[in-house]
Amino acid sequence: MTTDTARLLRAYDDQLRTDAETPSAIAVTRSGPLRLVTFAGGRGFVTYRDLGGADAAEVARLVETAVAHYLADPAIDRVEWKTRGHDHAPGLHDALLANGFSPEEPESIMVGEATALLAEVELPAGTTLRKVTEEADVRAASAMADIAFGDAVDPGQADALLRRLARDDGMEIWVGEVDGEIVTTGRLEPVAGTEFAGIWGGATLPAWRGRGIYRALTAARARSAIAGGKRLIHSDSTEYSRPILERSGLVKVSTTTPYQWRRPQAA
Template identity: 70%
Template sequence: MTDTSRLLRAYDEQLRTDAETPSAVSVTRLGPLRLVTFLGRRGFVTYQDLGGADEAGVRALVDGAVAHFRSDGGITNVEWKTRGHDHAPGLHEALVERAFVPEEPESIMIGEAAALAVDVPLPDGVTLRQVTQESDVRAMCAMQDEVFGSTPSDASANAILRRQALDDGMELWVAEAGGRIVTAGRLEPVPGTDFAGIWGGSTRTEWRGRGIYRALTAARARSALARGKTLINSDSTEYSRPILERYGFHRVSTTTPYVWTR
């Protein structure tokens, strides 16, 4: 088995379970699907596989998921998380016909935590720290909304604060310059697995290309190792993917979110 095959198998077996949605408010099973509701009445669809469904079966699953979320008038949007390596005949067509809009695909990157835990020099005046206070969390989320082009709101901060209250090991890391957050990201150790995920990586445009994201990632990798996690996973944009590849990470598949808005 190649490294990529081994890592993809570990991803499917260890991460595509309820471990994928630790902050869920509720989870409903529909055949192989997990229909998840998050804080803020956001819906999410995921699964380990589609159970060998043919095209008609896939369409039936999509119809069932849509009916489930439509029946809850408080749900305003739903993300269906697809993976490029799944056997899912007709899924793209079924989703688009039901008003799901595909967003940009991302690379599923996996590698050894030890490979990332290296010393990376920071630019003068830039410091790293882990944050826990509500004011810091809200400042971090506001910066990420800005970088990702999202409409500023309290929704992401409220969701992170709720997750933080679960005390499940999630860590929030920032890099600061002159008292201003310039880079941020989360570490999410996954209980009962070899994995910790690195999520939410974002850097202000004017600070990119100076090694700050690499330093923040290295700090998170060291923390993951201290928690006994040997593998790191990340859904990476085309900005962060090359950084992880330099440290021996493998692009094991892709993931594309399809989003339905009421």
């Protein structure tokens, strides 16, 4: 690992793998090294700075304890356990499978200087970039993201974004439009008490990919982050967005694989 990559990974671990990772939690319970987080809407989330050198037997016990914690709360119907590829976590994959978790696709953890993203991009005619706050714009952006990912439009996603905006916690929603049609979107999420802002939720309609619009939207979010006093950018990236961020100067410092658990249905 190069010195720069190691420095960025250390900043990620030290600054982001704390309570700063879950600012909208409604409850956090400590269980050894684990933070067992409860979000609104029946969602649980398991994260940690590291597993404290636990061996496979102790890792298995930690997983069992976490599942028991969420089973005891009938309001929780789903839980995500966020793993990182660089952690020392012997037996974690097998322990998660044994306790009802299923892995999703790995993503790349991308970190870098915000200034690296300040590209000037030649855009298609009729393209505009802007931050949106009005309900109609937020719902249109959320619906476009669902369509871009091949999913059914979920009004609940837009409801959640509107609740976040109402909290005024610094989150920004940005869109790129061509002749008034939203064709790309993404969020900026400054992390309080750190040097970081996150860029999340990037989505572009297939017909408009590869034309620089998403890269320009990323640059716009980086400018906003810098204006707000943030120096570093982080993102968990799919294999589509990773090359865009790498070309802009962000570095893949590790991987992250979410494991999902659903409450067993009563017989």
